[in-house]
Amino acid sequence: MMQEIINEAVFKKDYETNTREFLSRNVDYEIAINSLQEIITSGWLPVEIPEDPASLISLK
Structure with a gap:
């Protein structure tokens, strides 16, 4: 879903x-969207949100 938002410039x-x-600070849309793209491709965000979102938190 996040990738679709980027590809379609939904919030531009x-x-x-x-x-x-x-x-x-003034940040161009393209810079902001490139940062979001990096977050998506880095694997920091889950592919799916589980029924219990708290399970995503790792207590180390």
């Missing part, structure tokens, strides 16, 4: 007209 207009207003 919202980012450029609303979200950017709240940033402490």
